[in-house]
Amino acid sequence: MNVTPEIVRAEMDYRVERALTGAALEHVRAVRRLHRPWYQRLFDHEHTGEASTEVNGPPLAA
Known part of the structure; x- marks a missing residue:
């Protein structure tokens, strides 16, 4: 079995709780x-449902 840092962290979190x-x-x-x-904080911010800002103006009509 391959042991990754994520597996070790999850096991330690479980044991602490x-x-x-x-x-x-x-x-x-x-x-x-x-x-x-x-990167977790960034992911949470991107998926909170907040409207994204338009950087270069509105999108062009197709």
Whole structure:
């Protein structure tokens, strides 16, 4: 079985959530929501349903 960093990270996240309870678990989840990689934040921003801005004017009619 190939072990990738994503698999290891998911396993550790699972183990942390199983080990913690209450306020400690909520704190860990809050930190994870704040410290995400830039590409995840970019993906979230692109898919929030916000209207995109027109850079070079409106599209030409076909």
